[in-house]
Amino acid sequence: MEPDLSLEIDGLRLENPVMLASGTFGNAVDCYAFADLNRLGAIIPKTVTLSPRIGNAPPRTVETAAGLLNSIGLDNEGLEGFCTRLWRGLASLTCPVIVSIAGKTDEEFVELARAISKLEGVKAIELNLSCPNVAGGIDFATDPARCAAVVGKVRRVYDGPIFAKLTPNVTDATAVAKAAEAAGASAITAVNTLLGMSVDWRRRRSRLGQVFGGLSGPAIKPIALRIVYQVAQAVSIPVVAAGGITTVDDAMEFFVVGASAIQVGTASFYRPTAAWEILDALPRALKELGARSLREIVGTFVGSSVSCEIGS
Numbered sequence: 001m002e003p004d005l006s007l008e009i010d011g012l013r014l015e016n017p018v019m020l021a022s023g024t025f026g027n028a029v030d031c032y033a034f035a036d037l038n039r040l041g042a043i044i045p046k047t048v049t050l051s052p053r054i055g056n057a058p059p060r061t062v063e064t065a066a067g068l069l070n071s072i073g074l075d076n077e078g079l080e081g082f083c084t085r086l087w088r089g090l091a092s093l094t095c096p097v098i099v100s101i102a103g104k105t106d107e108e109f110v111e112l113a114r115a116i117s118k119l120e121g122v123k124a125i126e127l128n129l130s131c132p133n134v135a136g137g138i139d140f141a142t143d144p145a146r147c148a149a150v151v152g153k154v155r156r157v158y159d160g161p162i163f164a165k166l167t168p169n170v171t172d173a174t175a176v177a178k179a180a181e182a183a184g185a186s187a188i189t190a191v192n193t194l195l196g197m198s199v200d201w202r203r204r205r206s207r208l209g210q211v212f213g214g215l216s217g218p219a220i221k222p223i224a225l226r227i228v229y230q231v232a233q234a235v236s237i238p239v240v241a242a243g244g245i246t247t248v249d250d251a252m253e254f255f256v257v258g259a260s261a262i263q264v265g266t267a268s269f270y271r272p273t274a275a276w277e278i279l280d281a282l283p284r285a286l287k288e289l290g291a292r293s294l295r296e297i298v299g300t301f302v303g304s305s306v307s308c309e310i311g312s
């Protein structure tokens with residue numbers, strides 16, 4: 001018998017735990033002729049903001065060792081463009097679509113959530129509280145009180161599942177996660193990109209159009225893994241992991257430390273079928289642990305097994 005991959009987050013049933021991360025596969029439903037989006041647990045299109053944004057000056061991406069540094073700047077068509085144009089294609093999918101939103105203020109988040117909740121077929125909202133490429137964009141997830149305020153206000157206008165997406169650019173993500181949970185979040189998504197720089201020393205300039213960018217890809221996986229582990233121990237709502245997940249082994253590491261689901265981001269740029277490869281390989285990995293369901297292995301990490309005697 002094949003292991004049961006399904007899970008439920010605040011009433012939202014997902015057939016499997018594999019999602020595509022916001023901003024890393026566009027909104028171009030029609031471009032996905034090479035793989036069936038409907039097979040995935042869920043997809044999260046590019047973050048939507050109230051007004052259209054043209055994003056930051058190029059270059060917007062630069063490769064680093066084992067990672068990608070980006071300063072896209074939330075380039076998107078804005079709420080109206082999303083509702084009138086992009087949603088049509090996304091609504092035709094049978095897999096759950098989780099709509100990612102970002103506001104500059106609490107009120108913008110509320111306005112976005114209210115409008116998005118009226119679209120037929122939206123299954124959940126992910127609050128991008130943590131975009132490092134927009135002025136002010138990082139503030140919400142660096143401060144527990146600010147995070148709680150946004151989540152709480154959105155909760156009052158939207159009764160579906162709310163995913164609070166956190167930043168890794170803090171000393172203690174658990175405080176922010178706990179605040180989001182207390183304010184009504186249904187799940188925590190951890191993590192967004194890490195703030196970084198890339199410098200062309202000959203020109204004494206940034207390789208990006210901006211000074212800072214967000215680092216993603218395999219380079220950040222150990223950090224994301226540590227944060228997911230810490231957050232999963234601190235909250236009782238599900239944790240959705242993102243950060244360098246490229247293979248089924250990566251995914252399994254995150255499940256074992258406490259993730260209920262995973263998001264594939266940067267890997268899709270260089271292996272567009274990565275999410276499907278992970279999905280197809282999951283049953284075998286679970287069987288290797290003797291598990292009949294994904295649920296059985298979530299959070300089963302047993303801690304350090306190496307004893308280290310200092311001074312001996």
Ligand SMILES: Cc1cc2nc3c(=O)[nH]c(=O)nc-3n(C[C@H](O)[C@H](O)[C@H](O)COP(=O)(O)O)c2cc1C
Pocket residue numbers: 021022023024046047068070072074100128131165191192193215216217218220242243244245263264265266267
């Ligand atoms: C080019 C690019 C654009 C992104 N855009 C968004 C976005 O619009 N909204 C968001 O919440 N996260 C965005 N992210 C962050 C990813 O969703 C993900 O959280 C992060 O990259 C870590 O996962 P990864 O290492 O698998 O890419 C973006 C990442 C990249 C690389």
